[in-house]
Amino acid sequence: MLLEIEGLNSHYGRIHALKSASLTVREGELVALVGANGAGKTTLLRTLSGVHPASSGRITFDGCDITRMKASRRVAEGVVQVPEGRQLFGPQSVEDNLRLGAYRRGSGKPDDDIDRLYEMFPVLKVKRDQPAGTLSGGQQQIVALGRALMAKPRLLLLDEPSMGLAPLLVAEIFDAVQRLKREGTTILLVEQNAHAALAIADRGYVIETGEIVLSDSGAALLSNERVRQAYLGL
């Protein structure tokens, strides 16, 4: 097991945003966490990456208890998040944005990694010298994914990569996420777009008002009556 979250609680003042959540991710798996707006998906990711403190519970990453570890150390350990809303440096070129991803890593050969990224996502190579801010939303999301990959994640956390994108671009992003998985990246994908996320996930969890209420294989959740009614509009 690469990641094991057990009985995790998280608060914003008196708001109990995450209620005894438990979730696991194995090496090489693509796991989706789906739920409505405000269900607590982002809170789970923020608590996992260390930017928001856990009230109680335990997070174990590769056998180490990281529950109280500083966010920056978790990144160094390989827990890397692509934030919601991408947060690129708009005036900087695509390639500069990608290189910034290697900054925390400190070692290795960024040039080789950039070449590999250009192979995986040719659009990045085409646009390498353009200011990132001039790219379309979908292309910017791919830059954000690429930047996170430059940090050599052992666990990649994706927060709503399809947010604000037109349907065609959503398909492109989920295709990119699948490609990452095929290349061996372990991924925890947080999405409101339950259908697209569960369709590519090995396993999924459903979160409602801070509580994980269902977990199963992606395929089983897609055909689950409760999921179909509440999240797929079927």
Ligand code: ATP
């Ligand atoms: P979204 O898809 O909108 O990001 P979400 O499932 O990620 O939704 P969270 O953002 O984790 O949900 O929010 C969970 C709960 O915590 C909500 O009730 C929200 O109002 C509350 N919350 C989130 N951030 C804060 C904050 N900074 N201060 C107070 N309450 C917050």
